[in-house]
Amino acid sequence: MAVSAPTSAPTTAERIRSACVRADGAMLAVAGGDPTPTPVHHLLDDGSFVVAAPDDGAPGTVLSAIACAGAAGVPAVLEMTDYAPLALREPVRALVWIRGRLRQVPAGELPALLDRVASTDPNPALLQVNSDNSGIGPGSGRDVRLAILRLQIESVVVADATGAESVPPAALLTARPDPFCAMESCWLQHLEAAHHDVVDRLAARLPSTLRRGRVRPLGLDRYGVRLRIESADGDHDVRLPFTRPVDDVTALSQAIRVLMGCPFLNGLRARGA
Known part of the structure; x- marks a missing residue:
């Protein structure tokens, strides 16, 4: 019986789910309106995204376009950018485009929907939904009131240094974010600031042709470590896979030590211990 090789990288759907978190x-964006930042972008298990848009009554906005369309909603695109947590020459790691139909949430459904989102994603921006926006304006110090909308997914595309790929919405729903994605930024920043020795030992595993530039930590997930090599002839990304996927911090630490070639998988020990 053939034995399948261990997975060495997250699936495209897993990468998108992790990007949604971080x-x-x-x-x-909707047709005829200006793109607007949305501080809320939460995927529900029914195949829709909960998003937020400013509720300021201005013309040419997302809300004004939806108001004109009525219950049918409007075609819309949600674009999410996954930035590296370090000051890289090219900080964008991936772009995700989610197309679908955008509709308002009926007032009677809003409280339950907000509770549903907040139970797993307590985003502070949710406090701006239906809040009193009196006094909003330059220098007022008040937050803009937000309206909650739902984007029913029709297509999903992700693009990164390796190219672009579409993902069926069903695959996105069954995938799960990487268990370390919420902590990844802090870990990479700490690695860059305080552990150049670790980066150097990981870089020693690279082909000699890729060691001529500055090696930076780019990503960390349950499948391995990604490095960015910034050189005179451009940037190059390389993945160093773990021997097997890991699911907790202890296993992650051991897997990184294996990549480094460290004989002490559980840390340094005193003699005779």
Whole structure:
């Protein structure tokens, strides 16, 4: 019986789910309106995204387009940007485009929907939904009131340094975010600032032709470590896979030590211990 090789990288759907969790920049666009930042972009298990848009009554906005369309909603695109947490020459790691139909949430359904989102994603921006926006304006110090909308997914595309790929919405729903995606930014920043020795030992595993530039930590997930090599002839991304996927911090630490070639898989021990 043939034995399948261990998975060495996340699936495209898993990458998108992780990007949804850590995406710092998200924009919502509809035909005839200006793209607007959306601080809320939460995927529900029914195949729709809960998003937020400013409720300021201005013409040419997402909300004004929906108001004109009525119950049918409007075609819309949600763009999410996955930025590296370090000051790289090219900080964008991936772009995700989610197309679908955007509709308002009926007032009677809004409280339950907000509770549903907040139970797993307590985003502070949810506090701006239906809040009093009196006094909003330059220098007012008040947050803009937000309206909650739902985007029913029709297609999903992700693009990164390897190219672009579409993902069926059903695959997106069955995939799960990487268990370390919420902590990845802090870990990479700490690795860059305080552990150049670790980066150097990981870089030693690269082909000699890729060691001529500056090696930076680019990504970390349950499948391995990604490095960015910034050189005179451009940027190159390389994945160093773990021997097997890991699911907790202890296993992650051991897997990184294996990549480094460290004989002490559980850390340094005193003699005789």
